[in-house]
Amino acid sequence: MPKHGAAVLTIDLDAVAANWLALRARHPSGPVAAVMKADAYGLGAARVAPRLLAEGCRHVFVAHLSEALVLRPIVPEGVLLAVLNGVTEGSEQAFLDHGVVPVLNDPGQVARWSAAAVRAGRRLPALLHVDTGMNRLGLAAAEVRRLAEDPAPLAALDLLYVMTHFVSSEVADDPLNATQAARLAEARAMLPPAPASLANSSGVFLGALGASDLARPGAALYGINPRPGTPNPLTCTVSLDAPVLQVRDTAAGDTVGYNATWRANRPSRIATVAAGYADGYLRSLSGRGIAYSRGRPVPMAGRVSMDLLTFDVTDLPDIAPGMSLRLIGPECPPDSVAERAGTNGYEVLTSLGARYARVYAPVRPLG
Structure with missing residues (x-):
């Protein structure tokens, strides 16, 4: 029986690394980041991050500033550590002090980070999120046009990427995928030149349609099937x-x-x-x-x-x-458990509890 009678959760870091390498091979147009929000989808970001960094990952995304601050001692300064939810009022100094980069999701965040740059006396790095159909975070089309007409707030910023987020990239033939890619291209044409970041986990499997300067897979790294209804091309972790x-x-x-x-x-x-x-x-x-x-x-x-x-x-x-x-x-696998539970594999992984005895598989370089 496991020590203390607890269930044992074994996380295979070799499998996570192999999945990242497989995704990188499928996205030759640019580097592949690692999204590690929600504690690396429940697997433990403090253990996953060093392994992927050792394999060559140089872009890490989380959802909250608090998650970035946990990873900052692990993720070296030369690696992009970005916060998807952006810079909230009063958090600017923490971003500056710890070298964390915000994704700017609305005009208020753009103005807030631009003002922080003026106070700091230097251009500050940022990603600009353009909404192309999700209608959650991101600048709406009208807001992009206003920013194009008056780009002064961007003058103080170093735009690393202009990004968007696919709505249904797991459905390869959904016409919205092409629509979103076209909308991103239109927005970028109006904005100062900057690389593009487009594909999420499933977007990596859209071929040329999902190609960009930076892919941002999350769940696929941890073994969730990016192509539902077909055999999983990735490994259970x-x-x-x-x-x-x-x-x-x-x-x-x-x-x-x-x-x-x-x-x-x-x-x-x-x-x-x-x-x-x-x-x-x-x-x-x-x-x-x-x-x-x-x-x-x-x-x-x-x-x-x-x-x-x-x-x-x-x-x-x-x-x-x-x-x-x-x-x-x-x-x-998580996707199979999720199907029986009436949910998705994301929820299965991110729900993994704290009482499990966690065991991490031996770490050995793959790249």
Whole structure:
């Protein structure tokens, strides 16, 4: 049984590095960044970052300034460390003090960072985000036109990239992909010259349509399939193994778990394992989850509870306390778990809990 009875989450840094290298090979038009927001999608940014930096990654993106400050001691000054959510009021000095670069998402952020540059007496680096259809962050078309007519706020800035974000790049034939690429080109033509950043994880697989000066994959680095409905071209990076705490015999007609949602239709053996929704094993997997024992599927019996899961191991008589059942891994990758849970692999990974015993695979250079 794992130490202290905790489920073991194994993160394969070799697989993360291999995925980054595979994405880089698919994007010959420019470098490939690593998006490490949400603690590298739940895998641990402090461990993922050094590995990817060792492989040659020179662009790191996070969502919040707080995430960048955690990584700053790990990411050297020569590597771009950028914050996707931009520079909020009052945060300018922290960006300056730590050499963090904001993505500017609206005229207010442009003005705020420009003013900080004037105060600092030097041009400050930034990325400019143009909205081309997502309608979340980014300058709207009218705001880009106004900035083109009065580019003074940009004079104090060193524009590293003009970027946008695909809406549905995982759907290769969605015409919106080409529309967005064209809108980005139109915006760049109105703005001071700067390289472009376009492709996210799925965008890397759009070929020439997703080509730009910098790709920004996130989930694909961690093994999420960037091409749903087709075989995953990338490698699963995590395995989650939960210890069996108890195995009990139940009679036909007995129920298991809260609200008696599962009833045995034969004499059955039920294994209870140490994981639950408090650990990020989603409650929507109740009655739908599947674990594996040495490659053999084991169906869930009943609901996901906070700390415990129950599985019907009747057909696997060798299962006993002290063994483990696999909840996530190559046999049941995050995308497969997500499909059963009615969500996506992103949520499965970013929900991984803090109670797991985390193990990182040996680090060896691949490049």
